[in-house]
Amino acid sequence: MFVAEKNALSEEIESYVNKYGSDRSALLMILHEIQKKHRHISEFAQQEVARLLNIHPVEVYSVISFFAFLNSNPKGRNLVRVCQTISCDMHGKAGVVQAIERELGIKIGETTKDNKFTVEYANCLGLCDMGPAMAINDQVFLKLTPEKAVELLSKVK
Amino acid sequence: MELNTKKRTGPVIFSEYERGDAIKKAVSILREDILFELKDSKLKGRGGAGFPVSTKWMLTSAAKADEKFLVCNADEGEPGTFKDRVLLMEYPELVFDGMVVGGYTLGAHQGIVYLRGEYEYMLKSLEDYLEEMRKDNLLGKNILGKEGFNFDICIVLGSGAYVCGEETALIESLEGHRGEPRNRPPYPINTGFLGRPTSVNNVETLAAVSHIVLKGGSWFAKFGTDKSKGSKLFSVSGDCEKPGVYELPWGTKISELLKLVEAKNTKAVQVGGASGFCIPKSQFDRKLAYEEVSTGGSVMIFNESRDMLHVLKNFMEFFVDESCGQCTPCRIGNVKLLEGVEMIEKGEYTFSHINKLKDLGRTMQLASKCGLGQSSPNPFISILENFNDEIFNSGNNGGRNVS
Numbered sequence: 010m011f012v013a014e015k016n017a018l019s020e021e022i023e024s025y026v027n028k029y030g031s032d033r034s035a036l037l038m039i040l041h042e043i044q045k046k047h048r049h050i051s052e053f054a055q056q057e058v059a060r061l062l063n064i065h066p067v068e069v070y071s072v073i074s075f076f077a078f079l080n081s082n083p084k085g086r087n088l089v090r091v092c093q094t095i096s097c098d099m100h101g102k103a104g105v106v107q108a109i110e111r112e113l114g115i116k117i118g119e120t121t122k123d124n125k126f127t128v129e130y131a132n133c134l135g136l137c138d139m140g141p142a143m144a145i146n147d148q149v150f151l152k153l154t155p156e157k158a159v160e161l162l163s164k165v166k
Numbered sequence: 167m168e169l170n171t172k173k174r175t176g177p178v179i180f181s182e183y184e185r186g187d188a189i190k191k192a193v194s195i196l197r198e199d200i201l202f203e204l205k206d207s208k209l210k211g212r213g214g215a216g217f218p219v220s221t222k223w224m225l226t227s228a229a230k231a232d233e234k235f236l237v238c239n240a241d242e243g244e245p246g247t248f249k250d251r252v253l254l255m256e257y258p259e260l261v262f263d264g265m266v267v268g269g270y271t272l273g274a275h276q277g278i279v280y281l282r283g284e285y286e287y288m289l290k291s292l293e294d295y296l297e298e299m300r301k302d303n304l305l306g307k308n309i310l311g312k313e314g315f316n317f318d319i320c321i322v323l324g325s326g327a328y329v330c331g332e333e334t335a336l337i338e339s340l341e342g343h344r345g346e347p348r349n350r351p352p353y354p355i356n357t358g359f360l361g362r363p364t365s366v367n368n369v370e371t372l373a374a375v376s377h378i379v380l381k382g383g384s385w386f387a388k389f390g391t392d393k394s395k396g397s398k399l400f401s402v403s404g405d406c407e408k409p410g411v412y413e414l415p416w417g418t419k420i421s422e423l424l425k426l427v428e429a430k431n432t433k434a435v436q437v438g439g440a441s442g443f444c445i446p447k448s449q450f451d452r453k454l455a456y457e458e459v460s461t462g463g464s465v466m467i468f469n470e471s472r473d474m475l476h477v478l479k480n481f482m483e484f485f486v487d488e489s490c491g492q493c494t495p496c497r498i499g500n501v502k503l504l505e506g507v508e509m510i511e512k513g514e515y516t517f518s519h520i521n522k523l524k525d526l527g528r529t530m531q532l533a534s535k536c537g538l539g540q541s542s543p544n545p546f547i548s549i550l551e552n553f554n555d556e557i558f559n560s561g562n563n564g565g566r567n568v569s
Contacts, residue, residue, distance in 0.1 A: 034360065036342030041283075041323050062342075075344040075490075077326030078283045094245040095440075095480045096403040096466055132328060132484055133245040134284050137403035137466070138410050147286045 085127035094133040097140035108155030176413030185259035188376040206383025213368035214462030229363035244439035246464035249399035264372030269317035328488035333366040347536035390416035404467035439464035441541035496539025
C-alpha cells in the first residue's frame with residue numbers, strides 16, 4: 010500500500026469516527042462503512058480503527074471474524090448472495106445457483122478471475138414469500154428463475 | 167422493487183393510526199398509566215419468547231441509573247419470518263412511535279434500532295423518516311412541549327449473524343464485541359447496553375404498544391384467547407397460493423390459516439421458524455397461541471411432494487452455520503445432529519445412534535447457553551418423530567433403510 014493510500018484511508022476512518030464517535034460501541038457501524046466502500050477491512054484499516062477507538066487491533070479482528078458480512082480479505086467487486094434457506098430452496102434455489110455457476114464459470118463461494126463477482130450463499134434474507142431471492146451488493150431481487158438471475162448478473166458493471 | 171406482500175389486515179396491528187397519535191396521548195398521561203394500560207392489555211413479547219411487556223417495562227422503569235436504553239430488535243433472522251420487513255417499510259410510524267412511548271415510560275433518552283444487515287436497503291428511508299419526526303418535534307428535546315422529555319433514535323446495522331437476535335448477543339454487538347450471548351442473570355433490564363438498564367423489544371411489540379396507548383389496554387385484550395391477547399402477524403411462506411404477511415387473532419387454528427392462504431395437499435407446517443416445531447397433518451386443528459403452538463410468526467408450509475428429511479437437513483445446516491460457537495452443547499451438538507441427518511440420507515445409520523442423537527438434542531435443550539442451542543434440536547426431534555414413517559419405514563426412499 011502506498012503512503013498516499015494509507016493516508017487517505019486513515020482520513021476516511023477518522024471521518025467515520027467523527028460521525029459515530031470514538032466509543033467502542035461505534036465499532037460495528039465504522040466497520041460497516043469501511044466494508045461497504047472497500048469490500049473488505051484490511052489489516053491496516055483494522056489497526057487504524059483500533060488506534061482511533063483505543064482498543065487492541067485483535068479486538069477489531071475478533072469482531073470482523075465473527076460477522077458473516079465483514080471480511081478481512083478482499084472479495085470480488087460485486088457480491089452476490091443467494092438465499093439458501095428452506096422457502097427459497099423449495100422454490101428453485103438449486104436451479105438458480107447452477108445457472109449462475111455455469112454462467113460465471115465458478116463454484117459458489119468463489120470469485121471470478123476478473124474479480125467482478127463473488128458468489129456466496131446467504132442464510133434467510135427475509136424474503137421467504139417471494140423466493141428464490143438473492144442480493145447483489147445491497148439490492149435484493151425476487152422470484153428468480155435461472156434465466157432471470159443470469160440476466161441480472163449481465164447488467165451488473 | 168415491490169416488497170409489499172401484506173395479504174390480510176386485521177383489526178389490531180393494521181388498524182387505523184396516524185403518526186404521532188400515541189406520543190400525543192402518552193405525554194398527556196402519567197408513565198404509570200401507560201404501564202397500567204399495558205398490564206391490562208396483557209401484551210406479550212412478539213419475538214417469540216412471549217415475556218409480558220408490562221413486566222419488562224415496569225422493571226426497567228423502576229431500575230435506578232443515570233441512563234437507560236430502549237432497543238428495538240429488528241434483527242429478524244428466523245427463517246420464514248418477514249413481518250418486521252413489512253412493518254418497518256410500510257408502518258414505520260407504529261414502530262417509532264412505540265419507541266418514543268417506551269422512552270417516555272422507561273425514562274430512557276436513547277432508542278436504538280438494531281436493523282439486520284440484510285435489510286440495509288431500507289436504512290435510507292428509515293433515516294429520512296426519523297429526520298421528519300425530528301422536524302415535527304416527535305423526536306429530540308422537549309418532545310411535543312413536554313418539559314424534560316428528550317428522546318432520540320439511531321439505527322445500527324447488524325452484519326449477518328442470526329444469534330444477534332438474542333437480546334444479550336445483540337447488546338454485545340452494539341457494544342462493539344463479538345455477538346456472543348451473555349449469561350443471564352443479570353438481565354438487560356438491570357445490566358444491559360453499556361451496563362445500563364435496557365429494554366429490548368421486538369418490532370411488532372413496539373407497534374402494538376402504539377395502538378394500546380392510543381386505544382387502551384382493554385380494547386387490545388378483547389382480541390385473541392385468554393392467555394394470548396391481541397392479534398399476531400404471521401409470515402406465511404412455502405407451498406401455498408398466497409404467501410405473505412397475515413394479521414390474525416391469536417387462537418386461529420392452523421387449518422383455518424391454511425385455508426386462508428390457499429394451501430393444498432399440505433403435509434406439514436413448520437411453526438416458529440427453523441427453531442420451531444414441525445406440525446404434521448394430524449395436528450392441524452391445534453391453535454396458534456402462546457399456550458398451544460407458540461410462535462414468533464413464522465409459518466412455513468410443506469405439501470405432499472416435499473421430502474421432510476431434506477427440510478430437516480436445511481435447518482440443521484442453518485444452525486451449524488449460525489451457532490456462535492461459544493458454548494459446547496450448541497457448537498458440537500448441531501454438527502452431530504447434522505451428521506446424523508446425513509447418515510440417514512445415505513442410509514448409513516443405526517436406530518440406536520439416532521436415538522442417542524435425540525437424547526443429545528434433549529441435552530442441548532437443557533445445557534445450551536442461549537435460545538439458539540436450546541431450540542435448534544426442536545426440528546430434529548419433531549421432524550424425526552412426526553415423520554418417522556416417511557423417513558425410516560417407507561420403501562423406495564433413496565436407500566434410506568438399513569439393509
